[in-house]
Amino acid sequence: MPTITMNVNGAPVSVEVENRTVLSSALREGLGMTGTHIGCDTSQCGACVVHVNGKAVKSCTIFALEADGADVETIEGQAHADGSLNVLQQAFQDHHGLQCGFCTPGMIMSAAALLKENPKPTEAEIRDYLEGNICRCTGYQGIVDAIMAASGQSTAIAAE
Amino acid sequence: MYNFEFTKPKTVEEAATAMAAEGAQALGGGQTLIPTMKQRLASPEVLVSMTDIEGMVGVAAHGNTLTIGGATTHAQVAADAADLFPGLAALASGIGDPAVRNRGTIGGSLANNDPAACYPAGALGSGATVTTNKRDITADDYFQGMFETALDEDEIITSVSFPIPEKANYQKFEQPASRFALVGVFAAKFNDGVRVAVTGASNVGVHRWTEAETALNSNFSESAIDGMSGNANDMIADLHGSAKYRAHLVGVLTRRAVAGCG
Incomplete structure (x- = not known):
C-alpha cells in the first residue's frame, strides 16, 4: 500500500x-x-x-x-496549545452553537474558512457559506450567532 | 468502493498515455465521481488525476476571450474571472457549496455533463470552445444529451475558451435538497447576437432556446419574451416538478437573466 x-x-x-x-x-x-x-x-x-x-x-x-x-x-x-478553546470554539459554546455536537467539527472548520476569507460576514453571508454544512439540532440560529460573535459583531440573540 | 490503480501525471502527454489504459477514467476534483464510485455506479480500473498537470490550472484573458484551464476549480473561476467575465464568475460562485467549489473543476463538470449542472449552460450560452489534448470542439457540437459529450473515452479537457459577451447573467432555480438546478438559464448578449442556454430542464440535457434567442436578437428586453415558456414536450417530469412547471420556469428564469444583464 x-x-x-x-x-x-x-x-x-x-x-x-x-x-x-x-x-x-x-x-x-x-x-x-x-x-x-x-x-x-x-x-x-x-x-x-x-x-x-x-x-x-x-x-x-x-x-x-x-x-x-x-x-x-x-x-x-483549533484549540490553543494549553487546551483552551479558540475564539470560534468558545463562541459556539457561549451561543449554544451545538447540541449533540456531531456536525460541530465541520461547522467550526467551515466557519474558520469563512472568517479567513471574510472577517466580518453578514448573517446572510454566514448562512450562504454554511450551505454545505447540515445540523439537525440547532436550527442554525445559535451557529450563526456564534460566528457573528467570533467575528466581533453583535448577535441577534444575546448570550445569557 | 472498489479499488483502482491511481496515477498523477505531471504533463498532458503523460496523462494522455495513462488515459489510453483499459478502464481508465480522468479524475478532476472528484465531487461527482467519488460519490458515484462509493455507490458502485462507477468502478474505473485506473484513475488519472488531473490536479497536478502543468498548465491546466488558471484563468487568463486574451483580448475578448477568457481561457480557463481544465483543472481550475469553481472557487478560482469565481474569484479570478469576477472582473473579466462577471456573469460566468457568478455562475461558478453558485455551484454546490464552498467546500465543493474548492475541489470541483470546470473540466470535470463539462466532461460529466450532468443534465442539471451549471457549467454546461455557461459554456453553451457563451458559445465556448472546449480544447482537449486532441482538438478544439465548439460548445454547439460538444453537448450531445444527458451525460453525453463529443469526448472520446481517452480525451482530456485541457482548457475551455469563452468569448466574453457584452453582458451575461445566469439564473438558477435550485432543487432545494440537492441544490442542483431544477432549471438554470444562462443568457449572453454579444455584439453579433444573443445566446440562451437552458440546463436542468430537458430530457435532451443542456440546450439552446432558439425561440427566445430570436426574440431577444431584435429586442434585448424582458418584454420581448413576455409570456413565452419552454416546450413542455421536451421537459423532465419528476417528483420535483412537472414538465409544464419546468417549461414555465424556463420562461421565468430567462426573463430574470435578461433583467439581470442590466
Whole structure:
C-alpha cells in the first residue's frame, strides 16, 4: 500500500492508505484522529470538512493520495496549545452553537474558512457559506450567532 | 468502493498515455465521481488525476476571450474571472457549496455533463470552445444529451475558451435538497447576437432556446419574451416538478437573466 506524508495541524505525519482511501478515513482510521466526523459520507452534510492547503474541503470526497504532501488542518488543531478553546470554539459554546455536537467539527472548520476569507460576514453571508454544512439540532440560529460573535459583531440573540 | 490503480501525471502527454489504459477514467476534483464510485455506479480500473498537470490550472484573458484551464476549480473561476467575465464568475460562485467549489473543476463538470449542472449552460450560452489534448470542439457540437459529450473515452479537457459577451447573467432555480438546478438559464448578449442556454430542464440535457434567442436578437428586453415558456414536450417530469412547471420556469428564469444583464 502507498504511504502518504502530510503536515496535519503543523506536525509531519506518514500514513499507509489504499488508493481508494478517502482523507476522512485516513485521518480517523489511519491516524486515529477521530475529531473529523463522517456524517453522510456522500459530500452533503459537511461534518467532515477540513482544510487542505488552506481551503475547506469535504474530506470524505477527496482521496488521501490527493492530499499527499499537503498541509491539513483539522478540528484537533483549533484549540490553543494549553487546551483552551479558540475564539470560534468558545463562541459556539457561549451561543449554544451545538447540541449533540456531531456536525460541530465541520461547522467550526467551515466557519474558520469563512472568517479567513471574510472577517466580518453578514448573517446572510454566514448562512450562504454554511450551505454545505447540515445540523439537525440547532436550527442554525445559535451557529450563526456564534460566528457573528467570533467575528466581533453583535448577535441577534444575546448570550445569557 | 472498489479499488483502482491511481496515477498523477505531471504533463498532458503523460496523462494522455495513462488515459489510453483499459478502464481508465480522468479524475478532476472528484465531487461527482467519488460519490458515484462509493455507490458502485462507477468502478474505473485506473484513475488519472488531473490536479497536478502543468498548465491546466488558471484563468487568463486574451483580448475578448477568457481561457480557463481544465483543472481550475469553481472557487478560482469565481474569484479570478469576477472582473473579466462577471456573469460566468457568478455562475461558478453558485455551484454546490464552498467546500465543493474548492475541489470541483470546470473540466470535470463539462466532461460529466450532468443534465442539471451549471457549467454546461455557461459554456453553451457563451458559445465556448472546449480544447482537449486532441482538438478544439465548439460548445454547439460538444453537448450531445444527458451525460453525453463529443469526448472520446481517452480525451482530456485541457482548457475551455469563452468569448466574453457584452453582458451575461445566469439564473438558477435550485432543487432545494440537492441544490442542483431544477432549471438554470444562462443568457449572453454579444455584439453579433444573443445566446440562451437552458440546463436542468430537458430530457435532451443542456440546450439552446432558439425561440427566445430570436426574440431577444431584435429586442434585448424582458418584454420581448413576455409570456413565452419552454416546450413542455421536451421537459423532465419528476417528483420535483412537472414538465409544464419546468417549461414555465424556463420562461421565468430567462426573463430574470435578461433583467439581470442590466
